[in-house]
Amino acid sequence: MSFLNPYMLWGILAVALPVAIHFWYQKKGKPIAWAASQWLADKTSLQHRGIRLDEIPLLLIRCLLVVLLAMLLSKPVIDWFQKDVQKEVIHLVQPDARVVSNFRFELENALQKKQKVVWIGPDLQPIMLVNSIPEGEGGVSNIQQNINSIAHKGTHLNLYLINNEALSKLPGISIPGSYRLHSIKDSVRKIENPLIGLNQKIGKERIAILIDYQHADESRTVHAGLEALSDVFGIQFNIDFKTGSQTQYDWIFTDNPAIKRNEQTVYVVPERLAGHDVIKNTIAISDSLRLATSNIVQNGRLPEWLGEMFISHYELDNNDTPLSQRQLSACFQASPSQETQPSEGFRQWLLLLFVLTLLLERWISLRQNTIRKYA
Numbered sequence: 001m002s003f004l005n006p007y008m009l010w011g012i013l014a015v016a017l018p019v020a021i022h023f024w025y026q027k028k029g030k031p032i033a034w035a036a037s038q039w040l041a042d043k044t045s046l047q048h049r050g051i052r053l054d055e056i057p058l059l060l061i062r063c064l065l066v067v068l069l070a071m072l073l074s075k076p077v078i079d080w081f082q083k084d085v086q087k088e089v090i091h092l093v094q095p096d097a098r099v100v101s102n103f104r105f106e107l108e109n110a111l112q113k114k115q116k117v118v119w120i121g122p123d124l125q126p127i128m129l130v131n132s133i134p135e136g137e138g139g140v141s142n143i144q145q146n147i148n149s150i151a152h153k154g155t156h157l158n159l160y161l162i163n164n165e166a167l168s169k170l171p172g173i174s175i176p177g178s179y180r181l182h183s184i185k186d187s188v189r190k191i192e193n194p195l196i197g198l199n200q201k202i203g204k205e206r207i208a209i210l211i212d213y214q215h216a217d218e219s220r221t222v223h224a225g226l227e228a229l230s231d232v233f234g235i236q237f238n239i240d241f242k243t244g245s246q247t248q249y250d251w252i253f254t255d256n257p258a259i260k261r262n263e264q265t266v267y268v269v270p271e272r273l274a275g276h277d278v279i280k281n282t283i284a285i286s287d288s289l290r291l292a293t294s295n296i297v298q299n300g301r302l303p304e305w306l307g308e309m310f311i312s313h314y315e316l317d318n319n320d321t322p323l324s325q326r327q328l329s330a331c332f333q334a335s336p337s338q339e340t341q342p343s344e345g346f347r348q349w350l351l352l353l354f355v356l357t358l359l360l361e362r363w364i365s366l367r368q369n370t371i372r373k374y375a
Contacts, residue, residue: 003074011070018062022055049360058368061361068354076346089176090150091117092143093127093160102184103160105129112160122281127187140166144173144271144284153177159332163322167331171285171296174271174335181332182367195233195307202314205346206236208247212254218290221297222253228303235310250300255288266313283309300367 003009019183090108093099100107107130110117117127119134122142140161151157155177161167163183199205209226213219242248253268262268262279267277273286291297296305310316323331 001079005074008074009070011073013068015063015066018059018066030215032303041234055368058361058364061357061364065354065357065361066245068350068357071345071355072350076350077146082204087117087158087286089113089153089158091115091127091158091160092146092150093117093119094140094162095119096162097133098184099160099162100130100133101184104180106158107160113348116150117148125148131223139312139315141283144170145282147175148174148271148284151176151179156180156181163328165323166312168323168327169312170331171305173332174286175332176335177334179334181328183328194311195229195235198233198235198314198316201316206238206249207251208238208240208249210240210243210249210252210254212256213241213251213289214255215288217289218255218288221289221291221294221302225302225306229307232303233307253289263335268309272315277352284370320354 011132049129064110069181089110091107092105107117107127111127111130119127120140120143121134122145124146125134143159147157153176156175157179159179160182161184163185167173195199199207211219211222213222223239223241226237227237230237240249247267251266251268255270255273257273261281266283268279268285269284270288271286273284287294289297289302294302296302
């Protein structure tokens with residue numbers, strides 16, 4: 001058993017409080033002369049001297065309450081059955097010569113152990129030789145789809161990446177099971193903002209975009225973000241809210257399932273539509289782009305996030321400054337898995353035991369007070 005808040009276990013030391021209060025309460029009081037005391041029975045006086053044995057169970061229950069409360073606050077995690085489980089080790093590598101050169105020993109060692117080693121990309125190509133780097137693939141835009149396809153709660157994922165701002169442009173990478181980051185810094189000086197003159201750089205006068213959401217407020221939010229990019233950087237868009245029969249779209253923002261997808265179109269869809277399949281030119285986001293649910297929209301970062309997607313897709317800026325270790329760690333998060341369910345169930349039973357013990361303590365305490373009152 002492990003604990004999410006182990007420092008809360010220090011609260012068990014508070015078990016000394018009910019013990020101290022019990023013995024303080026049992027201290028012999030100062031005798032006061034009173035004429036009517038001669039009529040009191042000796043038996044009643046004897047009952048209030050020394051340690052009251054009938055209060056020992058109540059004292060133990062109160063000590064147990066303190067222990068249970070400290071256990072609840074420390075959030076115990078049951079891992080008795082997971083200790084002997086051998087997790088499958090998977091290595092996911094960014095196809096870049098700098099990554100391969102820096103982590104050659106680790107990758108060759110993994111291949112010798114016959115562990116699964118694959119390139120990040122739309123096809124999840126397995127690595128047979130570390131020198132055979134796929135051509136034309138060097139980004140991390142498919143990393144979430146790759147993780148959804150190969151990782152699960154029973155895997156330990158090793159990620160080999162270049163530490164630069166390309167990772168921060170992704171909406172948030174969720175990883176089931178355990179993982180470890182292996183990164184190298186790309187310290188090349190950042191150039192000017194590549195969004196300026198985007199249409200000229202990609203050779204298109206206008207970028208055709210379809211915004212097709214079930215909620216009108218989400219469509220308005222995405223449209224406002226694109227309009228902001230157009231106003232600031234002079235990017236020319238053709239934006240439609242309904243599918244045009246003769247229009248070939250470059251980008252489609254939607255939460256509707258697509259029956260037939262065009263390989264020349266980039267689709268920005270929720271994770272539930274992307275599923276576990278690796279689909280080329282698909283960007284999966286962890287939440288909707290509505291103001292009520294999206295942190296990106298609430299923080300006013302939607303135009304910046306949209307611009308970073310264009311930069312990443314069109315490979316306009318390959319000279320990104322490295323992230324700090326804190327920023328890099330914030331790009332990844334462990335997704336909740338079925339392994340947490342036994343721990344949640346154990347904590348619920350612990351809470352139930354605490355409540356029942358508290359009710360028992362109150363019942364015994366009130367009962368003893370009633371007995372003393374009429375003794």
